[in-house]
Amino acid sequence: MRNLIGIAVSLISLVFTQIHTQNVICDFETIENDYICTIVSANITSDTIPLEFLSQHLDGRNDSHVTVVKTNSSFSGRISIYHPQFTQQFPNLQVIDLQRLRIMDLSNSSFQQCDELRKINLHFNELNYLQDNLFDNCIKLVKLILSNNHIQVLTDATFYGLHDLEVMNINLNLIHTISDNVFRNNRKLKELHLGNPWNLYQYNPRMLEYLQELEVIELSDWHINFNDTEIILNGLTNLREIILRKNYYDYLNFEFFSQFENLMVLDLNDNSLRDIVDYSMQNLTNLKELYIQGSFIQTLTENTFTGLDNLEILWLGYNNIDTILENTFSNLKNLKELSLIFNKIDVLQDGIFQNQQNLQRLHLGVNMITDLRPGVFEPLTSLESINIYNNNIKSLNTNAFGKHEHLTEFTASWNEIYEIERNFFENFPNLQLLVISKNICIDKIIENFQNVNVSKILAKCFENWVNQRTTTSSTEFPTTTDGGDNGSILTYSILLIISLIFAVFIVQ
Numbered sequence: 001m002r003n004l005i006g007i008a009v010s011l012i013s014l015v016f017t018q019i020h021t022q023n024v025i026c027d028f029e030t031i032e033n034d035y036i037c038t039i040v041s042a043n044i045t046s047d048t049i050p051l052e053f054l055s056q057h058l059d060g061r062n063d064s065h066v067t068v069v070k071t072n073s074s075f076s077g078r079i080s081i082y083h084p085q086f087t088q089q090f091p092n093l094q095v096i097d098l099q100r101l102r103i104m105d106l107s108n109s110s111f112q113q114c115d116e117l118r119k120i121n122l123h124f125n126e127l128n129y130l131q132d133n134l135f136d137n138c139i140k141l142v143k144l145i146l147s148n149n150h151i152q153v154l155t156d157a158t159f160y161g162l163h164d165l166e167v168m169n170i171n172l173n174l175i176h177t178i179s180d181n182v183f184r185n186n187r188k189l190k191e192l193h194l195g196n197p198w199n200l201y202q203y204n205p206r207m208l209e210y211l212q213e214l215e216v217i218e219l220s221d222w223h224i225n226f227n228d229t230e231i232i233l234n235g236l237t238n239l240r241e242i243i244l245r246k247n248y249y250d251y252l253n254f255e256f257f258s259q260f261e262n263l264m265v266l267d268l269n270d271n272s273l274r275d276i277v278d279y280s281m282q283n284l285t286n287l288k289e290l291y292i293q294g295s296f297i298q299t300l301t302e303n304t305f306t307g308l309d310n311l312e313i314l315w316l317g318y319n320n321i322d323t324i325l326e327n328t329f330s331n332l333k334n335l336k337e338l339s340l341i342f343n344k345i346d347v348l349q350d351g352i353f354q355n356q357q358n359l360q361r362l363h364l365g366v367n368m369i370t371d372l373r374p375g376v377f378e379p380l381t382s383l384e385s386i387n388i389y390n391n392n393i394k395s396l397n398t399n400a401f402g403k404h405e406h407l408t409e410f411t412a413s414w415n416e417i418y419e420i421e422r423n424f425f426e427n428f429p430n431l432q433l434l435v436i437s438k439n440i441c442i443d444k445i446i447e448n449f450q451n452v453n454v455s456k457i458l459a460k461c462f463e464n465w466v467n468q469r470t471t472t473s474s475t476e477f478p479t480t481t482d483g484g485d486n487g488s489i490l491t492y493s494i495l496l497i498i499s500l501i502f503a504v505f506i507v508q
């Protein structure tokens with residue numbers, strides 16, 4: 001009987017301790033100056049029941065050495081509420097990195113002890129509410145990432161104590177209200193992402209005026225017109241990077257950006273611009289990246305890009321561009337990447353790339369180009385990849401190209417190519433990826449193909465040849481092709497299409 005009671009008591013106490021602590025299993029490791037706890041398993045559903053850390057420290061280490069608490073994609077279990085004990089248990093904790101866990105709550109005690117924290121990353125959780133004064137004790141916090149949550153309101157006290165904060169990301173929340181002085185205490189902010197609120201109906205257009213050190217601002221998907229944008233950004237003269245995607249601007253005054261002398265990145269993807277006024281960007285001499293993908297621009301003239309002498313990346317895809325005059329890009333001598341995909345270009349004018357000796361990546365897919373004029377790509381001596389997929393090109397002729405020593409990727413699928421000259425690939429001695437599936441390519445024979453990585457040749461025209469190479473290791477080339485399709489080509493094409501769609505998706 002006494003035994004039975006003893007067992008019962010120990011069972012009860014076992015249950016008791018199990019209920020009254022929540023277990024956390026860490027994998028400890030040292031990387032450079034950090035001693036890291038990677039939580040591999042935990043069940044944290046209450047922020048009042050204590051946590052019990054079950055793992056052994058590495059030799060010579062104890063709780064006070066831990067500087068980083070994080071999870072990775074191997075995490076198992078559940079963390080539905082942030083627990084204040086992380087910073088209590090590890091008094092020198094500097095980084096909290098708990099992403100993609102469906103954490104729903106932060107209580108007002110979450111960061112009561114927060115003295116040493118430098119970085120909080122709670123990206124992709126389900127937080128819907130930030131208590132006022134929540135971060136008041138996090139006086140050393142430099143970086144706060146709360147993107148992809150369900151936060152709806154930012155009040156004057158939400159970020160109150162964060163005097164040293166430099167980076168804040170609250171993209172992709174459900175924000176509808178931002179109070180007037182929300183950033184009043186965050187005067188050291190350098191980078192602020194406020195993109196993709198949900199249904200923003202209350203904000204103060206002068207709410208950023210305290211942020212004189214701001215270098216990066218994102219106001220994507222605000223659905224505001226350009227005049228309102230001007231009021232928000234006016235005077236923030238240190239801006240280096242301005243991201244204004246998906247605002248449906250149909251009008252935009254590029255001259256406004258002249259006041260930002262250090263402007264290097266201007267992202268205007270997914271708006272509704274109809275044209276770019278000649279010379280309007282002429283003062284943006286430090287601009288390195290310009291994204292104007294997804295508008296309704298139709299015409300580019302030789303003065304559209306005047307002044308952008310340091311531009312390196314230019315995206316003009318998904319517009320209605322049908323006309324590009326010969327000298328349009330001629331002052332862009334430092335261009336490294338040019339995208340004109342999904343437009344209505346039918347002719348590449350002679351000399352259009354004449355000054356593009358630094359261009360490395362050229363994207364011309366999904367246009368209406370029918371033929372490649374002699375010498376059109378010849379100036380592109382630094383070219384590394386070119387895609388001209390989904391046009392109406394009938395022939396790949398050598399004289400459109402020059403010698404492209406650095407070219408490794410060539411994509412010309414979904415055209416009407418029925419012939420490729422014998423020595424076409426001689427000028428691309430380092431070609432690694434060739435995609436020319438979905439063409440007509442009936443009976444021309446490619447002979448000089450030694451330099452191309454055969455395992456990646458996907459063209460219907462070379463099907464037999466590929467098969468021969470892979471199945472019999474023959475070095476002979478076929479003299480005819482039967483034009484039949486086969487499964488692997490289909491699979492590759494589908495994969496290609498999916499990856500293109502995916503790429504486009506990411507790019508947007």
Ligand SMILES: *[C@@H]1O[C@H](CO)[C@@H](O)[C@H](O)[C@H]1NC(C)=O
Pocket residue numbers: 023024025041042043076077078
């Ligand atoms: C969390 O709960 C799951 C399932 O209930 C269990 O398999 C796992 O061991 C628990 N982890 C910890 C650290 O208690």
Ligand SMILES: *[C@@H]1O[C@H](CO)[C@@H](O)[C@H](O)[C@H]1NC(C)=O
Pocket residue numbers: 060061062063064065
């Ligand atoms: C942790 O180790 C340090 C020495 O590296 C020691 O000074 C400190 O007292 C230890 N802390 C605990 C809680 O054991």
Ligand SMILES: *[C@@H]1O[C@H](CO)[C@@H](O)[C@H](O)[C@H]1NC(C)=O
Pocket residue numbers: 027038040072073074075
């Ligand atoms: C996650 O961290 C654990 C513990 O450090 C490690 O064993 C695992 O390989 C990591 N998983 C990934 C996907 O990085």
Ligand SMILES: *[C@@H]1O[C@H](CO)[C@@H](O)[C@H](O)[C@H]1NC(C)=O
Pocket residue numbers: 108109
């Ligand atoms: C924390 O929140 C609880 C209720 O959520 C409240 O009763 C308590 O007063 C708050 N504590 C502080 C210090 O604000």
Ligand SMILES: *[C@@H]1O[C@H](CO)[C@@H](O)[C@H](O)[C@H]1NC(C)=O
Pocket residue numbers: 254255256258279280281282283
């Ligand atoms: C360029 O800057 C000059 C001098 O500040 C100014 O007069 C001119 O209007 C600006 N032009 C454009 C297109 O922004």
Ligand SMILES: *[C@@H]1O[C@H](CO)[C@@H](O)[C@H](O)[C@H]1NC(C)=O
Pocket residue numbers: 432453454455456
């Ligand atoms: C050719 O491509 C295959 C498959 O991608 C790759 O494994 C191989 O290293 C490549 N060979 C050369 C010489 O580049």
